Amino acid sequence: MSTIEPALLKNLAIFATVVSAGSFAEAARRLQSSRSRVSEQVANLETALNVRLLHRTTRQIALTDEGRRVFEHAKKCHDILDDIDESLSQSLPNGRVSITVTHDIAHKFLLPLVPEFKLRYPEVSLNIVCSDEKLDLVSNNIDVGIRIGLPRDDSLVGRVLYEERFAVYASPQYLSTHGCPLTVEDLSKHTWILLSQLNTSTQQYLQLDGKPFQIKPKYYEMCNSPHLVQEMVISGLGIATLLPSTVKNEIERGELVKICPNLSSDKLVFTLIYPSRRQVPSRTRALIDYLIETCRF
Numbered sequence: 001m002s003t004i005e006p007a008l009l010k011n012l013a014i015f016a017t018v019v020s021a022g023s024f025a026e027a028a029r030r031l032q033s034s035r036s037r038v039s040e041q042v043a044n045l046e047t048a049l050n051v052r053l054l055h056r057t058t059r060q061i062a063l064t065d066e067g068r069r070v071f072e073h074a075k076k077c078h079d080i081l082d083d084i085d086e087s088l089s090q091s092l093p094n095g096r097v098s099i100t101v102t103h104d105i106a107h108k109f110l111l112p113l114v115p116e117f118k119l120r121y122p123e124v125s126l127n128i129v130c131s132d133e134k135l136d137l138v139s140n141n142i143d144v145g146i147r148i149g150l151p152r153d154d155s156l157v158g159r160v161l162y163e164e165r166f167a168v169y170a171s172p173q174y175l176s177t178h179g180c181p182l183t184v185e186d187l188s189k190h191t192w193i194l195l196s197q198l199n200t201s202t203q204q205y206l207q208l209d210g211k212p213f214q215i216k217p218k219y220y221e222m223c224n225s226p227h228l229v230q231e232m233v234i235s236g237l238g239i240a241t242l243l244p245s246t247v248k249n250e251i252e253r254g255e256l257v258k259i260c261p262n263l264s265s266d267k268l269v270f271t272l273i274y275p276s277r278r279q280v281p282s283r284t285r286a287l288i289d290y291l292i293e294t295c296r297f
Contacts, residue, residue, distance in 0.1 A: 009077055011045035015053060016074040018042055023061060033276045034154040093283040094123035100137070100145040103130045104226040105270075108246050109295065110146070117290050124283045132224075137275055143284045145273045146291075159272040159288070161295045166206075166241035166265035169256045173236035184208055184215075184260050191238035192217040196224045204241070209262050241265055270295075 014031065018038060021027040028035045046053050053067035063071060101110055106128060114126065129135065129142060137145055137156070151158045168187070170180075181187050194202060194217070202222075204215040221238055223229060230247065233240045234255050242256075250256045272291055274284065 011041045012074040012077045014041045019071050093121050093286040095283045096125040097283050097287050098127040098142040100129040100135050100142050102132050106130050121286050147271050151273050155276050156273045157276045161272050162270040168260050168263050169242045170239040171236045187215050191219040193229050193232045193238040193240040194220050194222045195229050196222045206263050
């Protein structure tokens with residue numbers, strides 16, 4: 001008796017979904033995957049079985065004779081996997097979920113949300129992987145990530161969590177020593193604290209009342225940590241662009257002051273990403289849904 005590979009069973013179920021949906025695009029939507037990925041999985045099934053299952057055109061698909069025979073068995077496989085999935089989904093989420101975030105996102109945004117998540121899902125354990133590099137989720141066995149920007153890889157699903165723009169801040173200590181900029185043109189004469197991980201250039205590309213505006217600081221300090229940039233500004237070492245959501249407490253305590261309020265950056269999009277696949281474990285789905293619900297920075 002030959003051994004059936006798990007991937008073959010999965011591809012049979014995907015093939016059944018394509019036939020039932022009537023197109024790769026609709027099947028991809030149902031499977032929460034990409035059209036190219038679904039097409040690849042059906043092609044892998046054809047290779048494994050050494051038969052052509054579908055006639056493909058730009059607008060529709062049609063079963064070959066072999067495809068009809070395989071579909072009769074594939075739809076049973078599809079139904080069985082659905083039954084298993086439904087049965088597993090009835091139990092409380094449990095197990096370990098890995099999530100990758102930058103150090104600053106972990107500290108400012110993720111950590112405050114963890115206690116409530118643990119109250120809701122006490123059987124789910126988190127593995128928080130902090131890295132300022134964009135780790136590959138699949139090769140690093142990571143379930144979920146939070147990134148700035150939308151994913152370009154169509155094997156990943158991206159869900160927008162939040163959008164925000166940088167604004168310009170200084171400390172009262174700095175302003176009392178160096179004076180407050182009276183115009184936006186005065187900003188280039190002040191010392192800036194620049195985040196080197198965003199750009200190796202010292203040029204600041206901002207928006208003035210919604211229109212592009214550039215600042216070339218004459219004096220500046222640099223570091224590669226957003227958190228340290230904020231601390232350096234609080235210490236009176238210079239001015240910087242910071243995210244308003246990260247400095248609420250500091251503003252309330254009088255440690256920071258917003259200057260030139262008509263200046264801002266381009267919009268930053270915080271995105272939740274995870275591999276594109278239909279069978280997302282309930283523990284991972286629990287974290288995804290929770291973050292989408294609560295992660296409004």
